[in-house]
Amino acid sequence: MIQEIDSVTVGVLRLALDAASLRHQVFAHNIANANTAGFAPLRVNFEEQFDALRSAFDQSRPVERGMLEGLRPAVQQDRSPSGATAKVALDLEVARLAQNTVHYQALLRGVAKHLSILGVAITEGKR
Amino acid sequence: MDYGQAFEISASGMSVEKLRIDVTAVNIANMHSTAAADGTLFRPLRVVSRPGAPTFASQFQESSVYDLRGAQVLGIQELTVAPRMVYEPGNPSADDKGMVALPGVDHVSEMVNLITALRAYEANVVAMNAAKTMAVKALEIGGNP
Numbered sequence: 617m618i619q620e621i622d623s624v625t626v627g628v629l630r631l632a633l634d635a636a637s638l639r640h641q642v643f644a645h646n647i648a649n650a651n652t653a654g655f656a657p658l659r660v661n662f663e664e665q666f667d668a669l670r671s672a673f674d675q676s677r678p679v680e681r682g683m684l685e686g687l688r689p690a691v692q693q694d695r696s697p698s699g700a701t702a703k704v705a706l707d708l709e710v711a712r713l714a715q716n717t718v719h720y721q722a723l724l725r726g727v728a729k730h731l732s733i734l735g736v737a738i739t740e741g742k743r
Numbered sequence: 744m745d746y747g748q749a750f751e752i753s754a755s756g757m758s759v760e761k762l763r764i765d766v767t768a769v770n771i772a773n774m775h776s777t778a779a780a781d782g783t784l785f786r787p788l789r790v791v792s793r794p795g796a797p798t799f800a801s802q803f804q805e806s807s808v809y810d811l812r813g814a815q816v817l818g819i820q821e822l823t824v825a826p827r828m829v830y831e832p833g834n835p836s837a838d839d840k841g842m843v844a845l846p847g848v849d850h851v852s853e854m855v856n857l858i859t860a861l862r863a864y865e866a867n868v869v870a871m872n873a874a875k876t877m878a879v880k881a882l883e884i885g886g887n888p
Contacts, residue, residue, distance in 0.1 A: 641749050641811045644870040648756025648813035650863045652792045706866050717873040721880050
């Protein structure tokens with residue numbers, strides 16, 4: 617039981633931290649190229665891949681470690697629905713960057729909480 | 744988190760924007776420079792940048808399709824603009840009609856370029872500070888929550 621919780625939680629958190637740090641690099645790359653003519657901003661596709669995991673939660677099925685296989689944050693070019701390449705909006709990139717930083721810290725808090733739960737188990741609930 | 748690369752991306756962006764500001768300063772400084780001894784007149788300069796090219800080493804690494812290497816300078820381009828003719832008969836470089844050719848530097852676009860580059864530089868600094876915050880927070884894993 618604890619092994620399942622452990623592997624899935626840590627696995628998801630690790631993937632999400634990887635995605636957030638990749639996303640930070642993508643935002644930094646977009647900002648660095650803010651004045652580059654003809655540059656199309658890049659985006660990270662990650663949360664969209666979680667549909668299988670989410671439906672498992674909705675149907676209260678157990679989440680297995682195998683479900684995390686094949687989940688990888690992917691970098692792709694930002695395209696509008698019409699297919700035209702977008703331009704870098706500096707304010708938008710900085711706002712998303714700030715959001716991503718907070719998200720990263722929230723994920724780290726999640727890791728710390730998870731580890732402290734294990735600590736409670738190890739000390740048998742005693743302080 | 745590979746924060747080294749995040750810092751490198753922001754640093755490349757900052758150096759490109761700093762060059763842009765330097766070049767704008769050169770353009771404004773030479774606004775009233777008359778032709779040199781060989782007759783060439785200063786021409787306004789523009790920085791041309793592009794996304795950073797992959798390095799030799801990165802070709803061998805497994806990576807995604809897009810290489811995140813920030814920005815790099817492709818070159819500095821001289822603009823072909825008509826010189827600004829000013830009537831100054833007392834100037835040593837005036838022609839026989841008393842007209843002096845000055846570089847066709849456009850104040851407005853130079854100022855717009857300057858402010859745009861300045862803001863982009865600041866955004867790069869924000870990105871670098873965010874990377875620092877993230878890296879420092881990541882060091883706190885396993886500490887006291």
